[in-house]
Structure formats: structure tokens, C-alpha cells
Amino acid sequence: MTVRSFLNLEHPDNMTTLDLIRMALRNLWRTRLRSSLTILGVMIGIGALISMVAFGSGMEKNISDAFTSSGLFSRITITPVKLDMNRPMESLTDTSGISVPLDDELLEKIRLIPGVEEAYGEIQQPAKVAWKENETTLTYTGVSPEVGKTKAYQNLLAGTFLTSDTLGQAVISTDLLRRLKIRIDSEDMERAKKKDTANIYTYLKAEDLIGDTLLLSTATFHPMQMMGALTGNQEANPLSERVSPLVIVGVREGESDGPADRSNTDLLIPEGFATTIPSIGFNSITEFLRKGSGKPDKYATIQVTVANPNNLTPVRQELEKMGLKVFALAEQMKEIRRAFLAVNAVLGVVGFIALIVAGLGIINTLLMSILERTREIGIMKAIGGSEGQIKSVFFGEAAVIGLVGAIGGIILGWLVTLAAGAIINMKIKEMGEVPVDLFYFPWWLIIGSIGFAIGLSLIAGLYPAARAARIDPVEALRWS
Template identity: 35%
Template sequence: MKFRDLSDLAFRNLREGVLRNSLTTLGVAVGVASLVAMLSLGVGLQQLASSRLAKSGLFDSIFVTPKTNLRRPGGGPPATRTPDARARPLDADARAEISHLPHVIEVYPQIRFFTEVRYEGKPFATMVAGMPESSKSSGAFDGMQGSFYSSPNADETILQAEFAKELNPQTASLIGKDLILRYAERQSLAAQPGEESSGGFSVVPKDMHLRIIGVVETEPASGFGGFGSGRLLIPLPLAETLRAAQVNDLRDILRDSSSDKPTYSSLTVRVKSPALVEATEARLKDLGFSAFSLLDASKSLRIFFSVFDLLLGIFGSLALAVATLGIINTLVMAILERRREIGVLKALGAADRDVKELFFVEAGVMGFFGGMLGTLLGWLIGRSLTLGTNLYLHRQNLPGVDISSVPWWLVLFGIGFAVLVSLAAGLYPALRAARLDPVQALRYE
């Protein structure tokens, strides 16, 4: 029997039992909808997490620190380990050399320091962080009140929302106001007689006026440690000119270094893509620095979401497993109702293979249409979840997110999986129909 004849006959049989077959197809659709909705949620969350982390610059960043060689009191040789001949100070020359490495797009230091802020005569203790220009595109400032810095060296600041509320619960009224930043400026001391390196530094209190230009709800994060610990954010070039004493400065006194130039406790090196991180990291180590990245974290994230998607797929498949029982029931009942028809087909020369293929086509058709309808329903469920989530976030004054995604491969998977499951469900009824004796079938009724 030709496939076209089988298809025509299968569609005619399905139209005769339209209610029962429609309910069976709907059962398949519900199963596929639950599967697609679950997987679309997993895919959407994975894309959301990956895009946010990639936008923050964590996965394309390398964190560079100088190799630690501590010296004995009095400027003697390192006491804790043998000096590494390749160890180099992390100073301005090193920063310039790193910035010229292949695939490097940005090199900046991590600058954070404690400070006292005076606003309307009241003191507030907080942490200052320097923000590179690239942080504007990190997504952390999306939806902020106010604006970004007018220039890299502007005497302007952006406040983290929690700190802004300490200054004034009406955070919007802070924009355009001035505050006084009181910090400790670091000044190097000359080396003592008999010492090869600098004798440390002194601190001098300094004041400067900053204008508040924005309030950001979330804590920006970029680079090792992020900027999340900073509640008062200023442009990084401005922060570098202040030469403020930082928390790691005491460690710099103990570090054995032959350089008299100002050094950095750490640098963040950003490359063009995460695929170039490993090679650049090895190159930095060859230059005599300590370097590490979050590549392992990105791999762990992919493993987590793979397992998460698998579990969601298993739970979503349970409804489809129930739908297969409906297909088996529908086709078995069709055998009982069409025994005489099957007998006539065999009497006219139809082979057992033709009868099996007829039931396979009927099962496949129900699976195909159920898969198409189910994929559409799954997409609508995902959109509804996204809409509900965004309505809640909007009430909390938070930016919206897309937690569901149905890529093209998920559409094909949903339809294809429904057809395969339906064909598997039709296997027993097809074999049972093919084994019918035509004589007994014609005597039926």
C-alpha cells in the first residue's frame, strides 16, 4: 500500500472518531507543553545568568597580583620563601606592558578605600570604589536614577541606594547636591640608610567636594571582588589621582620590591572573549605575575544548568508519559471498533505490514499535531511566567527580565519527541491489529 493511501485512510479514520482522537491529541499537547515550558524556563534562566555575568566582565577578566616576597624587619632578604627571579612589581610600567599584550582590551586597578563622608554637616563612614569607563556598559547602571559621569576625571559620584537612603530617605532629592569626601592620602617616605627599598608611607588627611549625579539600586560588580563593597562610586581616573591609602597598603610595606614607583595591589585585565582568557593568563604568569580567572566558575555554571535542564525535562516528561497511555487506549479501542474493517483490508490483499503502518501513521499524526499545539502552549506558558515575574519586579521598582526562552531547537525537539513517543505508544496496538485473523475479523458482529 502506498504511503499516500495510508495517509488518506489514517486521516479518514481519525475524523470518524474526532472527539476521542482530539482528546488524545490534546493529552499529547499538554504533555509537550509541560516539557517545553520547563525546558524554556531552564534555557531562559541560563541565558539570563550567562548574559549578566558576561556583561559584568567576570568571565573575560583575569586578575593579576604581584608575586609575594615578604622581607624581614630592617629590610633584609625575604624570610618566608626564596625570591622568585621572575617576580616583578605591579607598577605603571607593568600595567602599560600588560595593556599591549595581544587580545587585551582593558587594564585597570582595583581602587577601594575607607572614607568619611560629610553631608549637611553629618558624618557617615563608607567605602569608596573607583569605576572604570567600561562599567557603564556592564548593565549595573541600567535603570539608575540620574546619569553616568560627565567625564573620566569629573568630581562626581554615584551612590549605592542603601547608602543614599542613609543620607536622605528621598534618594531622588540627593541628585545635584554636594558632599565632602574626607580621605587619607598616601605619601611615600624615603628609604632609611642601609635599606634598599622604600621605607613605607605616611598618611595625610585630605578633603574634596563631590557632586551627587546618580543613585544606583544594584551593587555594580566587575573584576575580582567586584565594586559591590563600594557604596560611593567615583570615576577610576579620579580615584587614581587621589592616591588614597587602601586596605592592602600595609602588605605593600612588607613586600620586597626594588621599585620606587607606586605599585598596585591588583589589576584587572579584560580580553576580547572568554576563549582567550587561558592563553592570556599563561602569558601573564610568564611575565612574572600571579594571575587567575573565573574559568572554572563558568564551567561549573554550565554543568549546573545542564543538570538543572535535565531535571526539568524529566519532570516535564511525566505528563507526556501519561499521554502515551491515552494513545495506547485510543488505538486499542479503535482495533475493537474496526475489526471488520481490518478483516476487509486483509481479505483485499493488505499485508500485516500495511495494517501496522496504518496504525503507526495514525499514532504519528496525533503526535505531530499534539507536538505542534503543545509547543505553542509551552511558549505561551513561558511568556505568561515572564509577564508575571516582570509585573512583580515592576512593583518592586526593579528592571524586568526574560526568564523564558524557546529557541528553534526546542521547537523541533518538542515536535520530534512527541512524534517518537506517539510512535512508541502505537507499537503495541499496531502489532495487535496486524495479528488479527481476517476470517475471525469478518465474522465479528
Template identity: 25%
Template sequence: MRISDLIKMGLRNLSRRKARTALTVTGVVIGTISIVVMISIGIGMNTNFKSQVMEQGSLTTINVERYANIMDEEGNYVNSKEQVMNDSLVEQIKGLEHVKAVAPIISTDATLHSGKYESYVQINAVDSSMFDEFDFPLLTSGSYPSAEDNHVIVFGSDTLMNFYNPYVRSSAQKEIDLNKDKVTLGFNRYQVDQKKKPFSLKINDFAVMNRTENYEYDYFCYMDINYFRSLFKKYTNTLKAEDRKKALASIENYGTIKITVDNIKNVTKVQDKIEELGYQTSSLAMYLEPMQKTSNMLQMVLGGIGAIAMLVSAINIANTMIMSIYERTKEIGIMKVLGCIIRDIKKLFLFEAGMIGLIGGIIGIILSYIGSWAINKFGQPLFKALLSTNYMYDMESAKFSVIPIWLPFLAAGFAILVGILSGYYPANRATKISAIEAMKTDG
């Protein structure tokens, strides 16, 4: 039997029993919708968790803070301890497997002045070579400090927006333009000796970061650590003797050490190694892991519901094909008498079952896209209630259902496979019908 004849006969047989075929296809449609929508919800949650965590920084970055939070076994805050973070620790971390780069950071407060306006910022001083190693944002102007030019101060996008007049109670905030406004930088942690002129640096070499929605980049300033030390030393020379010692001691230890790992899968391993050295660590990967566990668990539950729906449709297909065999027993007998080979009879029934799966799969995929749109449009109250104690930061912009390009093809292939497998037993049974007995059958 030619393939074209097989297709014509199969489609004709399906069209002759429109009501039964439609009901069977409906079962596949429901099963396909269940699988696609349920999986898309899991993927949507997982994608949303990951993207929102990544807005806070890189998933392959580990932080070691000078003041570490101590948690109990239940994850509740108990106390904090000061960790000694010096060059010796930096060298130890550099020697760990999977560590790509290590950036020790000195952090201190500073004041920016522009005429009668001022603003407070935190300065993070880091080796200039680390700006290329870590995921620092693009710049709207200027360039990052380098070994050749390390006198550049890099401003976060929002550090220039909140200048105010301290001598006016209801002073409106002012945004500063470094290209037009004169801005000076000073340190304010210790009192200046009244006999000496306060330290002040006129800012000429600068760069400004793009806005990232990452607090650490948007609201902090960065500079080369060697340049910072030279400026801070000039500042300490304006202090009283006792304060000078305290100021110099305050920058001997690092405030933060950032570590970049070669792969997100190795973040936990590196954290464990650092904690074996006696230091507390933190990373965004730590927060992502429980989110993904929640997402995966929900995805398994939802996928299970979809699988049950598809199993019901598979039983329905098998039942439809068996009923078709009983009704077409004489037809099968005639085909055998006319010399139709058994393999072609089997192919005919498998084709019909596969077509039911294909038609149901295509309709189900189309309706799944509509359902996905409806979930993203109107599902916020439901998901807000379900995830009110979870990790979703921005429910307004969250996509709760995401259908990747591969999912419709997978769903269609699965629907066809379910149809063929469901039709295998009926098709096999059709080939075993005796031609003589079939010819005796009425109908």
C-alpha cells in the first residue's frame, strides 16, 4: 500500500466517525494543555527567580564580609563576629580550586560637595585589574581605572542624584552633572585637627555607571585601591595623632573579599572550602538554590497532573481504536482477502491513532499559548497568595508562565507518541483477525 493511499484511508476513516474522533481529540487537547501549561509555569517561576536574583549581582560571585552574621541551625540570626581579612587570607583563597579571581575591597564613607549641596556615599576600593574580572556594568561616560591610569573615580548611577542643602530644612534634592558642576570629595569618619586644612579632592577624572537596579553598583563609588590608600593617607595627615592611628588601622583589614568561581555548580564547593578556613561566606547562589527547589517541586507536581491528564487521553485513544476495530471487522477481512499485507493494516491503525495525537497536540499547543497569556495577564493575585512567603521580589513584572521554543515541539511529539503507543495494541489485534471469520461478520 502506498503512503498516499494509507493517508487517504486513515483520514477518511477518522472523518466517518466525527463525533467519536472529536471526543478522542478533545482528550488529547486537554492532556497537551495540561502538560504545556504546567511545565511552562514551572519554567516561568524558575526563570523569574533566576533573573531577579541575577539583578542583585553575579551568581558565580562569593562574598566574605568583615562582619559576618552568625545563624543558628534554623537559619535565624544569632550574632555577628569580626573576621580578620588580610593579604594572607586572599592568597589562601586564590589557591583554591575553581577560583578565577579574588578582589579584596576596602570600604569607607565619604562626602561629596558641590557648592552649597552635599551627599554621602560609600567608596569601595578594589584593585584596578579586577574591573575586567568581575561583572561591572557598562559606563555612560569615562572608563574604568587601569594600571596606567588609576586616578579615576567611578560613580554609581544614583550617587549623583541625591545632593541636598544641609542648611535648609525642606531642601529639594539636586542631581549633579560632573561635566558641568564642580564636585569635591572628602572623608568624614574622624575629626580634623583644627590647626590643619581639611582634606579635599577636586574630582576631575571620573566615570559613571549605567543604571542596573543593583544597589551595590547604583549607589556606591569605586576606585583603585592603591589610589585610595594614597588619598586616605593624605586625609590621615590632617587628623589628630590618636585619630590618625585609628584611621590607618581601619584600612589594614579588608571590608569585603569578592571571589569569582569558574562555574555556578562549583560555588557551593568553594564556599565550603572557605568556611573550612574559619570564615563565613555568602552568595546569591545560596538564595537561588531554595528557590529552584521550590520551583522544581512545584514543576514536578504540575507535570504529574499533566501526565495524568495525558494518560487518561491515552486510554481514551486505545478505547476508540478498539471500538473502531469491532466496527470495521468485515472491512479488515476484505482487505486481507484482497491481498493487503498485515503490515499495512497495522500501519493504517497506527496512522489513525497518531493523527488523533497530532491533531489534539496542535490544538492543545495553540490553546496553551492562549492559556499562558491569560495566566500572565490575570494570574497575579493567585500567585501572590501562593508565593507571599517566598522569594518573588517583583510580582508586577513577573512572568508566571513561560513557553520556550522547544516545548511546543516536545509536546506535539509526545502527543503523537502517546497516540501511536495507545493504538499499538488495537492495531496488533486488528492484524490477528481471521479473514474468513471477518467475512462472516454482519455490517
């Protein structure tokens, strides 16, 4: 069943769509003030709908683009299997589920999985880091200089990535600098300095830090000394500290958003160098327990990248089969997308309500028009117009209102988002952040809103058109 037969529109070849549109335009022109107000209603409805949805789409796009460009979508992270501390004590030494240590042997195996682009391990240890008199604690990460080629580490502000595997080099993030009371925000330096009345911060350019030295303090644990301490030897200290100097080779953008957040990648040092630093020996009770039962983890995490995002799922499944605990952000993104769908739906509903109001406006306008043109409808019937043709005339008017309203609404919505985007980005710049495209108009939104507006207009035209078609010509011709 076609739409036309459903609407019972008689539409012979002689009365073409063009005729209908011409007639509709003419009738709308006759009552131009009322028509333009009705069209304005549709424009506002469509404008509200598309700017709302464009805002939601823009947020989603910004987040997903950020992830894509950072390479996080093509990355799988392998972490050691965590022990369930609620399980009975004896099962903690059950190593069946944690039998695969994260070491070079595993790395080689992973590199052989089809679809894997690169796999590299990260050594992570707690430490204290000092620059001049300022110090902070963190977890540093030891990585191969090779990983500097991956997307995730392309955000250098100054200097280079690690150039050697064995030298004491450091790539530090802006987040870490902030914790070390160093500011390199070049743009608002003057203003920041004025606010900083207590002179807490040191103000530098990122380039000035290259070649400077950081002091990394790590602790190491001596089991024998521990025994001594337990047996009452006052001299025995199971913990000793070692300080390693690190030359800053690069400064990179921090990965966290707020000042309180910190990331394990705030301090990157060469993997080879990291293995020479005596460490406390284990990160966790898991590692401690595993030391007694099997081979230790060399790496805290293993990062696996895939060349093609489509390979992500098969690679992940392969890794899971090997008994590894894996995490892939791309798969989390499905959840995020679902959340955005909900956000878009809510934003869409607000715009939809505006359109419903516009639809009522169309009904009102057409009913008024029918009242005024009752006699005309009678004449049309008397000279051979069928009910279907009379319906078509009013549907034509409704469709023109919808189409003009939709195109106008898209332009209106676009202008509004342009203005809103400019104002918001001005504020963002004042805060010293990078401006973003807040709104995004996917093609389906444009096509969809035109279709939706015309559809809504036709639905709004249903009742008035049926009413017009039912007018009794004898009564109508008597109308004055």
C-alpha cells in the first residue's frame, strides 16, 4: 500500500506535484504573515532539534576522535591477574589462573599473533622524584624507546622521546611538572605569576627543562636484613634507598584532566635502565606470592597495538585464551556510545517537543485557512475537484510549510551553533585551553530533519485536509 493510497489522495497525471506546489505557494503567499509565522515555528523546532542533536554528536565525536588519534582504540592492555583476597588463604597460592608471567617470553609470543602490530612491556615501580627542592611521589614507567613511534606518545611539547635504552633519561608530563611546582603555561604566564603571590611556582619554558636533571629515589628490600631486624639486630634495616639521576629529554602533554589526577606515564624512563634500578621487588601481594611459586612478572603491564581496529576483537580473544587479563578501551567505547545514545535521545526529545508545538501551529494555520476558504473549497468541488484533490491541495501547503521550515531551521540551527560555539570557545581560550568544535552535523541529521519536518507537517495536515475534503459544497457555496 502506497502512502498516497493510504492517505486516499487522488492524484491523476494532469494535476502534477508541480501544480500542487505552485498552488500551495500561492495560497501561502495570500496569507503571508500567518504563513511565515507558522514556518518560523517549524524553523525554531527544527533549529532546536538539530542544534541539540549536533551538540550531542559533537561531544561524542570529540571524545571518540581523541581516543582514535591517541591510538587508544587500537590498543589492548594486559595486566597481571589480580587475586581475589576474599578467597580462602590456601587458594592464594593456587597459580593455575595466574600461571602466565608478563615477561619477554610472553612478549615474543604475543608478537606472533596475527593482527598484532606491536607489543611492548612497561615496568612500573613506585618512587620519589625531586627537582631542586620540590619532590613528589609517583609510579614511574619503564618503556622501550621504540614505543615513541606509537601514536600514544606523539604528544611531545619539547625535546624528543627516549633515545637510549640504557641511559638515565626521562620524558616527563605537564602533570608531573605541576606537582613539582613548575609551570610552563606560556600563554597566561604573566597572569598566573601575578596570582601566585606566595611564589610557589617556578616559571619556565618547556624547552628550558631539556637537559635538566631529576633525581629518582627508589627503595629496595633486603629479605635477609628483614630477618635480622626481626631477630633484634638494631643495625639491620630491611629497606635501603638509592638515588638515580635522570636527564630530561622530553616534555609531553599530561594525560589527566584535573590537577589532582595522576598517571603512571607521567614519568617515562628507558626500560633497560629501569631494570638496573634496584626496586622494592614487587608491586603487589600477587607478585610476592608468585615469587615463591613461579616466574615473576617482569612487566607491570603489556601494551598490545593492532594495525587495524577490526583485528582488535580476534586479538583480544586470542590473548584471553592464553589466560591473560586484558582490557581494551575500544570495547569500553561501545558502552560510552550507548551512553551517548541516551544523551542524544534526551537532547532530541527537547527538540522534538519544540517540533510538536510547531506541528500544532501548522494544524491551527491550516484550519484557519480552511475556514476562510470554505467557499473556495465548495467552488473546487462544483467544478470537478475530488475529495482527494482537495486533500492534496492542503497537504501540498503543509508540505511546503514543512520543507521551507526545515531548510530555514537547519540554517537557523547552524547559525545558532556557530554563535554558541564562538562564545564558548572564547571562554575556553580565556581559560588557556584549546578550542574545540562543540557541534557536529552528521549528514543523517540534515536529511533526517528535513524528512522529519515534512513528515510531521503531513501528519499535522491529516485532520485539516480530511476536514476540507468533507465540506459540503452546497453549504460552502452559500458561505460568504
